[in-house]
Amino acid sequence: MALKTLHYSIFKLVGGLLFLSSVSILLAVWIATTNHARTQVTKGLQIAESVLKQVLASRELQLYSSADVLTSDFGFKQAVATQDKATIQSVLDNHGQRISADVMALISLSGEVISSDFEQLNHQVTQRLAQLLQNAITQGGATGIVQIADKLYQVILLTVDAPNPIAVSVVGFELEQSFVQELKEITKLEITIQAQIADQAPLLLSSLSASEQVHALKRVGQEFDVLRLPFTYKNMYTSKRFLLSESADNKIWVTISEDLNPLFSEFNFLQFKIFVIALLSLTLALFLGMIFARNLTSPLTALAKIAQKISQGDYYSKVKAKANSQEINNLSLAFSVMQQNIKEREAEIKYQADHDILTNLFNRYQIARIVNQKIEADEYFQVVLFNILDFRSVNDTFGYQNGDACLQTLAQRIMGLGGYAARLNGGELLWIPETTITEEEILNTRQSLETPICIADISINLKLAMALVSCPDDADTEEKLFRRLNIAIEKAQHQALLYQAYHNELEALYLKKLAVLSELKKVLSTEQSELCMFYQPKLNIKSGKAEKAEALIRWNSEKLGFVSPELFIPIAEQAGIIGKLTDWIIRRVIRDIADWQQQGIDLQVAINLSVHDVSDDTLLAKVIHYLQESNVSRAKLSFELTESDLMQDPTKAIAHLNAIRNVGFGLAIDDFGTGYSSLSYLKDMPVTELKIDKSFVLNLATEVNDQNIVKTVIALAQRFGLETVAEGVEDQASLDLLTLLGCDWIQGYYISRPVAPAALIEWFNEQSLPSQTLINKET
Template identity: 30%
Template sequence: MRFSLKWKIAAWCAALLLVTQIGGLLLFGEIGRGSAMADAQADLKTGDRVFARLLDERASQLTQAARVLAADYGFREALLSQDRETIESALANHGGRIRADVMLLLALDESIVASSSFNLGRTPERLRQLIEGARSGAHSGGFAVVSGMLYQLVVVPVMAPVPVGWVVMGFSVDKSLANDLKGVTGLEVSFVRRSGDKGWMLASSTLNEPLQSALLGELSANGALQDEALTLGDRDYVSLMHAIDAGPQQQVGAVLQLSLERALAPWNRLYRDWTGLTLIGTLLALAVSAFMGRSIASPVVRLAEFARRVESGEYGAPPAVARGDEIGQLANAFVHMTDAISLRETRISELAYYDVLTGLPNRAYFTERLEESLRTAAADGSDLAVVCLDVDRFKMVNDTLGHELGDLLLREVARRLRETLRDVRDQVARLGGDEFAVMLPGADASKALSVAHRIAEAMNRPMNLDGQMVDVSASMGVSACPAHGNDAQSLLRHADVAMYLAKRHNTMAEIYDPRHHDQNVERLSLLSELRLAVERDELVLYYQPKVSTAPDAVHHVEALVRWIHPTRGFVPPFEFIPFAEQTGYIKAITLWVMNAAIRQCGQWLRQGLEVNVSLNISARDLLNPELPALFAGMLECHGCPARLITLEITESAVLDDPLRALANLQVLRETGCALSIDDYGTGYSSLSYLRQMPVSEMKIDRSFVMHLLDNPNDEIIVRSTIELAHNMGLKVTAEGVESEGVLERLRLLGCDLAQGYLISKPIPAEALEKWFRESHWAQGAAGSSAAAVMLDEPVGRAATRTVAV
């Protein structure tokens, strides 16, 4: 039987179409599985990030609720009065609001005071670790295994004003949590744990029972899972182990899994459609091969081109395929697939480039737009300026009114910034915390400063935050291109420098000046050289005498630290002491000063000269538990009696950590030295702390002494301070005496010791010994002095103590 050419052509076309379709099906099979695997791994990593954020949000929810409970006045009163019924009611109410599974109140010794529907038994070691973490910060959080159950916990101290207890709140890690996480991430979630060398155990899982056993078997065989494909039962999964810190004794993790069946579903649907299309095309090709070539090849080519555009990230409108057959179904599948991908990428972009709280672009987005605008400005020669803004008193609003009103404040600031900007090209962003930035294309520094004035006016208007009127202001810094930089990082950094300058000068806004930057660099360089100053013995001590208002056989001097730099010469203390305190290097300087002063005191004693030396102790030093032992070692090494040393501390130093500070003071007092309160009247300590401090002397700050004769209020303060000190059995020393009249008035008020430029300026040890022999102050009834390390100022200018060493 002979076939006609028409049928031969039809047969050959049908065969060619069949071979082509089968080859395409096989090719798509390989590509599809590889693409599905890559998509599944990408979805898994995205789900892991979402999972981590959800855990952080739960921790934040617990922390906020615990802080609200800890700050509740009635709750603290119930705790102090040991009203167990009220405590348990408060725990139940606050726990019920956020559906917490764990509500505990622990005493400072970590014993259970009260709990809400939760029997803890013995306090677990992990909970003790969390409590230990909360001692050094505002709160502590993490995961813990309690009675065989996994919990997410936070610990917040109850302050009154010192810690009096610990609030513990937590959520259980159960199947309900796993199902919630699955609903958000779309992943199978299994919480697993093991202790020591024991095998893995399952805390909760969204998998069914057979798959749970299979998962535990895989974990026992392979350990942690990371982007691995494994088979559980008859299903393939891509898995990832999210490690969870639950303490050194427990290994806890969340196994996130995505079924490859779900990832392959679009491709399987594509395979089925393609197979149907092949069969139909083969049958129709026998009759109308030319028509089938036009009706099939053309749409497929367009869809393939669209798939390539999707692959490159272009999610435009798909090609119009107004058909109801398999080609149309394939086109619809592409539409749904690209819509889903586009929505996911849009959401990811929002999280990556926008601030969730204010809706403003974040730092990453702002930096990218700034770089693009800088390239445009460089191309057309136009100006561009950046304004960095920091909300003043924001921390006070947060601490006083709470974080919820703080968030409302940030939203209101964002709204006013958007309303203030008039040019559609202007860009505003939240860089983080209470810091915002504004990009002003086409504006120079002068125009940017005028915009800053408008912003300041908008910020200065009172804000009604949920019925609470709040007044805030803003400090702003301005930098412009090309005067202050040609790249985004330079402009932002320079605007930041100008902003902090405005904050220090208490001005509304400042334009960046390279000189300020150079000064900061110079100070940092000086700080690095300060680290070598102690080793090279570049520091020296000067001494300023004090006179007694009554006969005293012992001399008293006040020592001042000086830095004689080999190239810079004399470096004033106010230029290096603040930086030393900020970096913690003040401890090394303190030890050097203590050792040098005690050594000099011992030398004077061996020469027959009995001199009492006072040493100022900074806040950092006062909290150092090793200080008493180091101090006692120096006394023994240099043969100096402890009675000749007076350690001076400021009021604020005790307030930083009253319990540790008072304990350290007591140990220091037991060495036999005297303790003195320095700069009394300038701090904020209460009389309750003053009563507890084992001090024997009180020093009145020079700001009250210098104008004693001119200001009646200063005299009232000085007189009442002297009377208070004498009633408490303390000696009184007055600083800043610069006239005979002030000294005579202090003598009439009963002040014990006085110091100032009237008596002597700070002098080296050799000059001081000559002063002891020749000065009428030393020879008279008031011949005494005290040594303390402090920062002195020129005559006539009130001293501002930056640090006590």
């Protein structure tokens, strides 16, 4: 829906209000005048009816007086009694001339005309006159209006008594057009008299013309038509009719009509004047409204254009709007403040969008734009990525506030090197030098960056891994640059110098890892035969029997061939699918233990767990469930964890290990002696075994240092009440020495290579244990 302009709205408001006001006034005047006219006309008709009846009554009284004088005359009575027609006629003529009567007659009681000066009565007595005659005989007199021939007469009939009635005298006046005009003059209204006698044409007397009579008679009994009166008042009448005389076959009506033209002519003129005034007022109001709207909307339109410029980023044009009111002036000032605030806020937002809030270095997106600009300009430049090793432990040890302070200090040092610097995420910082630098300069730069950071009497040492990518030699797109930086920094973290310059072989290794990860996900999500478990027995030196074994996973991929666990297990940990892999291993190992139990082989199997597995709160419940499904005792299963994994978060590791140990599973620390174990943590760890790393056992028979280390570990284990397992035993001399040092278990190629489950059964059934020689020597 299209929005209306303010200019239009003001016009609409002003014009609409005036229009409604004018129409309301016109309607009010119209209705009030009409109601007044209706009341006035109704009252006038009622008065006219009363006056008309009084006039007729007056004429009737005059007739009565005239007739009474006639019938009281003694000579007239004697003439009637003697039937002296000449005398009777003479008296009637004289009396009629004296009172200007139109009808003078004497009628016998039987209805015969005795004498009359009215020619029509010499021939017949009308039915209406005969009816009045009977009324006069019985009542002594009667009055009425009768039609004789084609004229109307108001008559009075009185009996001639001598002393009883001997005849009836008739005196009458004609109701003629002049009488109707006389009534019009008296009532000031139009008069129409209608006579209707059966079998005769109606008789009509009226003060109106023939055409006017039609309109007037149609309006008899009708109310005012309010909607038509002001517009069609010509030949408009309001009429009232009443019955003047009635007999069986004779009805005489009188219709009183008032011409509405004079009544409403002034009213219509008043309406016209109101309409003209309203039209002029509306025109004037619209003109003034246009001026007002222009004064109001002009500055608003100017401010709208300024707002549009501001929305397009123009924060420097001065806000100019002609203020004709305090409100517009306030709005203009508000626009100026808004413009300044938006300018400042956009600058702040732009800075925040391009920079890392903590370090004030560029963020990843801004440095990516800078890289793209350099690549598009075909510039040669180097990119160095710094990664703070084990930065999480800095936060955990010294707190996040001190960790943030370390990042800020390191960022300032990098910015001091010149060029461009950015923080990518966490503890990763990127630097683009202004000039080309050598490997030696990069290493020297790291040395200055790693200077201890002192915060509130705390000295914090940061260790940095570094990766170098040269553009466009090593990467000609932003995407390649960041991917290859990640590849190089990951490699650098495993180098002695903690430094790695990118080369193509790293990409190949990275792609291989991706292929391994892709295939591993497929293998774990489908039923397959590529993954399998191998088992390496552990020999109990004291009993000379293989009572334990270590479970080792093998993968022969149809697509990749044999994939070493040392390659795909770390990849699974990094990709977050180590849980699925561990779940598959546990289920397969438990199934194999159940199969061995059915064949009489009693063996405890150790499964290697990663730090991710130990942190999985659902692991323990799943293991117990799988054991119950296969009807395998918990004592047949144990777990091994590497020393380095345990030391990442000893407190959390101890809590999880206690939960595993409390339900009856054995626990061993694998590769003991290769990490940086803390004895304070070791004494709290609920482990049952220490596994001596094979790097100390392979040359045990000839290396004195290895012998001292192994001897120390065994003594330490015995002090803590732990059993020891030596892995990597490959000759009898090493086995003999371990026996003398008090080692509990041995594991290595000298006993058996890792073998498949079926081969392990065959080994148990057919083997000749080398430990038998040891037992014989001891005996």
